[in-house]
Structures are given as structure tokens and as C-alpha cells.
Amino acid sequence: MGYIKRHPIISIIILLFITLQLLPITIDESQKADPVTNGLMRLNYYPYKAFNFIKTRLSGTWEDYVILKNYKNANRTLRDENKKLRTEIFKLYELKLQNQRLKKLLGFIQEEPYDAVPAKVIAGSPSTLRSDFVTIDKGRNAGITVGMPVAVQNGVVGRIYMVGKLSSQVILITDPVSAVDAIVQRTRARGIIKGNGNNCILKYIEREEDIKKGDRIITSGKDGFYPKGILIGIVNKVSSDGGMFSAVVIPEVNIDSLEEVLVLTNSNINTASEKEQADE
Amino acid sequence: MNRFVKIFLLIFVSLVLLLIQTTILSPNSGSTLYPDLNLIFIIFLAIRKDIPGALMLVLLNGYLMDATSGYTLGVHTFSRLITYFIIKNSSAKVDYENISLQLLAYFGGTVITWLFVWLIFKTKFSYEPSITLEVIINQATINSVVGVFLSVLVDRTYAKLQK
Numbered sequence: 489m490g491y492i493k494r495h496p497i498i499s500i501i502i503l504l505f506i507t508l509q510l511l512p513i514t515i516d517e518s519q520k521a522d523p524v525t526n527g528l529m530r531l532n533y534y535p536y537k538a539f540n541f542i543k544t545r546l547s548g549t550w551e552d553y554v555i556l557k558n559y560k561n562a563n564r565t566l567r568d569e570n571k572k573l574r575t576e577i578f579k580l581y582e583l584k585l586q587n588q589r590l591k592k593l594l595g596f597i598q599e600e601p602y603d604a605v606p607a608k609v610i611a612g613s614p615s616t617l618r619s620d621f622v623t624i625d626k627g628r629n630a631g632i633t634v635g636m637p638v639a640v641q642n643g644v645v646g647r648i649y650m651v652g653k654l655s656s657q658v659i660l661i662t663d664p665v666s667a668v669d670a671i672v673q674r675t676r677a678r679g680i681i682k683g684n685g686n687n688c689i690l691k692y693i694e695r696e697e698d699i700k701k702g703d704r705i706i707t708s709g710k711d712g713f714y715p716k717g718i719l720i721g722i723v724n725k726v727s728s729d730g731g732m733f734s735a736v737v738i739p740e741v742n743i744d745s746l747e748e749v750l751v752l753t754n755s756n757i758n759t760a761s762e763k764e765q766a767d768e
Numbered sequence: 769m770n771r772f773v774k775i776f777l778l779i780f781v782s783l784v785l786l787l788i789q790t791t792i793l794s795p796n797s798g799s800t801l802y803p804d805l806n807l808i809f810i811i812f813l814a815i816r817k818d819i820p821g822a823l824m825l826v827l828l829n830g831y832l833m834d835a836t837s838g839y840t841l842g843v844h845t846f847s848r849l850i851t852y853f854i855i856k857n858s859s860a861k862v863d864y865e866n867i868s869l870q871l872l873a874y875f876g877g878t879v880i881t882w883l884f885v886w887l888i889f890k891t892k893f894s895y896e897p898s899i900t901l902e903v904i905i906n907q908a909t910i911n912s913v914v915g916v917f918l919s920v921l922v923d924r925t926y927a928k929l930q931k
Contacts, residue, residue: 532836
């Protein structure tokens with residue numbers, strides 16, 4: 489401390505130099521939890537759960553007070569029904585398009601269902617620098633591993649970044665480090681979805697491809713992480729990006745107010761890669 | 769109060785602040801209306817002269833931020849450590865008992881931290897953080913108001929406990 493006090497500017501320059509040398513060049517999409525971080529995740533788990541419990545209870549009481557119970561129940565039923573119908577419509581549309589393509593190809597694809605672990609979002613990121621992170625209340629004990637896709641009923645949320653024994657961190661699709669191989673549902677034009685902090689950008693779309701505002705973007709299933717056909721978002725703006733197109737995509741899921749998510753533990757992708765490994 | 773009890777208490781405070789920061793005050797995408805309690809605490813440690821184990825607490829707090837926001841290897845730790853050193857050094861010449869100077873320390877500390885973060889990203893990573901000058905100024909203003917308020921609160925509580 490004595491040297492730092494006598495030569496503050498030199499000390500800070502040295503510290504900055506060391507910092508730049510120590511930091512990795514790239515930030516990965518997944519991370520192995522070191523023992524200290526593991527301990528920290530475990531230490532925070534129960535306070536997070538307790539806080540979440542209190543928050544849920546308080547908001548529930550408030551809702552009961554404000555909304556008449558009958559209206560609340562009716563509203564809930566209608567919302568659930570609406571959600572189901574929207575999901576159904578989306579699935580049917582996807583199936584219709586798939587059916588048309590398959591008829592042309594005279595082949596078929598055997599779809600396997602997803603195995604999903606439901607989880608509650610118990611905390612967010614503390615940093616403004618990287619706010620596209622959430623903590624969920626399921627970890628290794630629930631069979632979760634790094635890289636597993638995370639979704640909700642109406643779209644992709646992100647994927648597992650770090651796993652602890654009881655909880656896991658999820659990197660959201662809006663994070664700048666996140667990348668998802670995606671296709672335009674209508675035209676099957678392919679691109680990569682990258683986060684920009686608030687929304688997503690669909691990059692690297694060939695000039696000759698057809699994409700317009702309002703198009704639905706879904707996962708292509710070719711990145712080895714996300715299963716095919718999950719909704720990501722809706723195209724809001726298309727612009728020219730060098731020799732290619734890029735598009736601003738508004739995520740279908742309200743990323744800022746996530747409460748419950750599904751971790752897809754046995755998606756088609758996982759099954760396919762397991763089969764490939766078995767074949768080898 | 770015993771030195772070790774003080775350090776233990778401050779570690780506990782660090783964890784409580786982190787808990788608040790990740791739950792009630794978690795900054796959603798693009799939001800700037802929340803104070804950065806972790807950074808406020810680090811600047812608080814820098815402007816005070818009588819806090820035992822302050823350097824260790826700064827490292828711990830930086831690490832806590834990194835571990836819970838996806839930068840395990842230290843963007844927060846190092847940028848906050850540098851901010852701590854700068855303010856700590858200035859405290860030899862500046863009297864931070866003065867409220868307006870405290871405001872300046874919290875404001876300047878936040879700006880310096882973000883400046884170093886920006887510098888680290890610019891020289892090291894392939895993308896820039898989605899932080900604009902407006903976000904930095906907003907965050908610095910909120911941090912300075914909340915920081916001074918908490919400082920006064922801590923001082924008054926401590927004075928009452930001493931009696």
C-alpha cells in the first residue's frame with residue numbers, strides 16, 4: 489500500500505496492464521463454476537428462495553385484495569386458454585409449413601418430444617454491464633447441465649451458462665455473447681441471432697433471401713444447442729449490413745419479467761448428438 | 769468493536785447488498801434507474817479512513833459481482849479495484865466529511881469505473897458493452913444521491929450505537 493500511496497498513477501497503470509493481461513480475449517457462452525462461485529451460488533440459494541417466496545406471497549395477497557376473486561379466476565382461465573390456443577396455432581402453422589416441405593421431399597422427420605424441467609427465476613444479474621443473466625432454482629441435482637436450452641411456452645429464453653448444485657445461471661438470448669442459429673419461419677432463410685443488450689439482431693442473411701417486418705424467427709436446430717422450431721421473436725426492422733441483410737428481432741418472450749421457465753433436458757438436439765456418439 | 773467482528777459484519781453487509789442487487793434492484797435490460805449498491809459500498813470503503821480489511825472487501829465485492837453476472841475472471845473486480853485506489857489516494861488530500869465532496873466521489877467513482885470497463889472492452893474483447901454516456905451519467909447521479917444518503921444513515925446509526 490505504501491508504494492501505491494507514493495506512486496498512485498504508476499500503480500494504476502501497472503494494475504490496468506495486469507488486468508488486460510489476465511483477462512481472457514473472448515467471453516464464452518458457458519462457464520464452468522469454480523469452487524468459490526459454486527459456494528457462492530449455494531450460499532445465495534436459500535436467501536433467493538426465501539426472498540422469492542415472500543415476493544410471491546406479497547404479490548399474491550395484493551392481487552387478492554385488488555381483484556375480485558371471480559374475475560381473477562375467469563381471467564386466469566381465459567389467459568391460460570389463450571396461451572394454449574396461441575401455442576396451438578403456432579404449432580399448427582409450423583406443422584403446415586413442415587408438411588408442405590415434406591410432401592415435396594417425399595420424406596419424413598421423426599420428431600421426438602422434449603423432456604423439460606420447470607424452474608423458477610429467483611434472481612437477476614446485479615450488473616448494469618451485463619444484465620442479461622438470471623438465476624434459476626434448479627441445478628445439477630435436477631439433472632441440469634451447461635448448454636441446455638431454456639424456454640417458456642411462447643419462445644426461447646436462453647441457455648444454461650453455469651450450473652451449481654442447487655441453482656444455475658441462464659444467459660439470455662439478448663446477451664451480446666449469446667448466439668442462436670435461426671431461420672425465418674415463412675421463407676426458411678437462415679441467419680444467426682445475436683443479442684444487443686435489449687433485443688436481438690438476426691445477422692448474416694444472404695441478399696437474395698426474402699425477409700420482411702413481421703416475419704417470425706425460429707430456431708434452426710443446427711447450432712447443437714437449441715432444438716428446431718422454437719419461436720425466438722418477430723422481425724421489427726430489416727436493414728442492409730455490408731453485403732448481407734440484418735434484422736432487429738423483438739423477442740416473443742418478455743425477457744425483463746421472467747418468472748418460470750422450462751429447461752429442455754432432452755431435446756431433439758441432445759438425442760441426435762447422443763445417437764451420433766453411439767454410432768461412433 | 770473488535771477488528772474481526774467488524775470485518776465479519778462488513779462481509780455480511782456485502783452479501784446482503786448483493787442479495788438486494790440481484791433481487792429487488794436487479795437492472796433489467798437497458799434499465800438505468802437502479803443504484804449500484806456494490807459500487808457504492810466500494811466507494812464508501814475508499815472514502816473512509818477507519819475501515820479494517822478494506823482492500824480485501826473491495827476484492828471480495830468485485831468478485832461477487834463477477835461471479836453473479838457472468839464475468840468470472842474479473843472485469844468488475846479490476847475496474848472496481850482501480851476506482852478504489854484512485855479515491856483512496858485522493859482521500860489523503862480531500863476531506864470527504866464534506867457532503868458535496870462525497871457526492872463528487874460517488875459520481876466520479878462511478879464514471880471512472882465505467883471508463884475502465886469501456887477501456888478493458890475496447891482493448892480486450894471483440895464487442896463493446898451496451899453502455900452509453902447517458903447510462904453512465906444516470907447511473908453516476910443515482911449512485912451519488914443514494915451513496916450520500918446511505919453514508920449519512922450509517923454515520924447517524926453508528927453515532928447512536930456509540931452513545
